[in-house]
């Protein structure tokens with residue numbers, strides 16, 4: 574471990590009954606790094622992500638976040654420090670966009686003025702002008718706009734890390750490409766560690782400083798996109814990369 578490792582995943586295994594979803598997986602993520610996790614359906618990507626923010630507990634092993642075992646965090650404290658963006662943003666339908674984005678700061682009892690200021694900042698950052706969007710309801714926004722709100726909500730309390738679980742998979746290719754650029758912009762301009770699950774190899778290689786390849790719950794390779802391209806760990810990785818580029 575070095576001092577700038579913000580997340581350490583140490584020998585994690587997860588079973589659901591007879592199913593081994595993850596099998597002795599270890600890796601570390603440095604502060605400010607973007608890690609993309611890729612693998613085929615059922616390879617354990619979402620299970621791993623959910624364990625980083627304590628939605629699931631490991632069967633074996635441990636996860637250290639910012640120097641502390643994540644099991645020792647009170648859940649709200651972990652939510653403040655780790656934003657979570659899902660495939661469907663799951664906004665509260667009867668709440669305005671403003672109220673949705675302010676969720677975590679309200680739970681943390683921030684003063685109202687500070688919450689409103691932060692919401693306006695985030696709407697601007699996500700290119701959703703406040704005058705147009707703040708008082709609308711989620712159903713009055715497109716899928717891509719809703720996902721922008723989902724990202725704004727996850728960023729609201731200035732987390733140290735963001736987890737993205739296939740956030741663009743239900744969007745059309747153009748919107749997907751716009752949002753990918755937005756995530757690249759956030760990556761360059763906010764000093765946040767990102768863990769991004771995708772099954773699009775191009776997406777993983779364009780967004781990730783590092784890429785982790787999982788297969789049947791096992792870590793197959795962990796390295797920079799260049800390392801993986803130039804020195805694939807085995808035949809599976811070679812084929813997987815080739816298939817991805819043919820998509």
Ligand SMILES: Nc1ncnc2c1ncn2[C@@H]1O[C@H](COP(=O)(O)OP(=O)(O)OP(=O)(O)O)[C@@H](O)[C@H]1O
Nearest residue numbers: 589592594612613614615616617618619620621772
């Ligand atoms: N709550 C659960 N109960 C039982 N089995 C589960 C549960 N969650 C996941 N699994 C199993 O664990 C394995 C890994 O699932 P996981 O959702 O992590 O894969 P994934 O790589 O994210 O897949 P996808 O790309 O399809 O979302 C699968 O075999 C899945 O069926």
